Amino acid sequence: MQLTYYGHACFAVDIDGARLLFDPFISPNPLAAGIDVEAIAADYVLVSHGHGDHVADVAAITKRTGATLLSNYEIVQWFAGQGVTKGHGMNFGGSVRLPFGRVKFVTAVHSSTLPDGTPGGNPGGFVVTGGGKTFYYAGDTALTYDMKLIAEACAVDVAVLPIGDTFTMDAADAARAAEFVGTKTVVGVHYDTFPPIAIDHDAARAAFAARGITLLLPAIGETVAL
Numbered sequence: 001m002q003l004t005y006y007g008h009a010c011f012a013v014d015i016d017g018a019r020l021l022f023d024p025f026i027s028p029n030p031l032a033a034g035i036d037v038e039a040i041a042a043d044y045v046l047v048s049h050g051h052g053d054h055v056a057d058v059a060a061i062t063k064r065t066g067a068t069l070l071s072n073y074e075i076v077q078w079f080a081g082q083g084v085t086k087g088h089g090m091n092f093g094g095s096v097r098l099p100f101g102r103v104k105f106v107t108a109v110h111s112s113t114l115p116d117g118t119p120g121g122n123p124g125g126f127v128v129t130g131g132g133k134t135f136y137y138a139g140d141t142a143l144t145y146d147m148k149l150i151a152e153a154c155a156v157d158v159a160v161l162p163i164g165d166t167f168t169m170d171a172a173d174a175a176r177a178a179e180f181v182g183t184k185t186v187v188g189v190h191y192d193t194f195p196p197i198a199i200d201h202d203a204a205r206a207a208f209a210a211r212g213i214t215l216l217l218p219a220i221g222e223t224v225a226l
């Protein structure tokens with residue numbers, strides 16, 4: 001399993017030849033100006049919730065690549081209205097089995113209005129199992145005891161967690177979230193993109209290190225093996 005970071009909360013995970021792209025927000029992000037959005041491959045596009053900083057490039061990428069959209073039912077329906085024809089609409093607690101493994105849609109504590117004001121259902125996260133590993137992407141969320149349910153059900157190898165504060169958990173709460181889900185490795189996302197979510201990287205790493213957890217902060221465009 002390897003992860004490539006594209007800035008903000010957008011990243012791709014490669015599992016046994018399948019490429020999963022999460023929350024594409026690249027073309028509006030000045031920090032990701034070095035990424036060629038037209039060159040990003042995807043077999044599946046997974047969207048945690050309807051906010052613009054998670055869906056900006058969904059329609060263009062799914063149409064160009066033919067990728068299947070995985071999100072809550074309301075968001076999949078909204079994109080169907082824009083010509084995104086391949087989608088699995090999900091809801092909390094449900095999973096889909098795919099050739100590379102299994103994707104489960106789990107709770108997040110946040111909001112989910114789509115860019116045109118359409119209600120975007122409930123915000124969520126994903127637990128993905130494939131290639132002998134399990135990872136958890138929390139989406140935008142507060143710390144919540146629901147995360148403990150994930151650890152009760154399976155061993156989480158890696159968690160991708162928001163750490164930018166203001167709209168989501170800060171690093172201290174995200175470190176507690178990592179303990180809740182039982183992982184020792186976290187990739188931090190949803191920080192530095194806008195002034196309200198600018199963070200001190202060393203302080204963030206220290207918040208995790210205090211709990212014996214490694215925080216990875218890949219550079220935009222960097223790929224890390226997990």
Ligand code: NI
Nearest residue numbers: 049051110140
């Ligand atoms: Ni959001």
Ligand code: MN
Nearest residue numbers: 051053054140
């Ligand atoms: Mn967001």
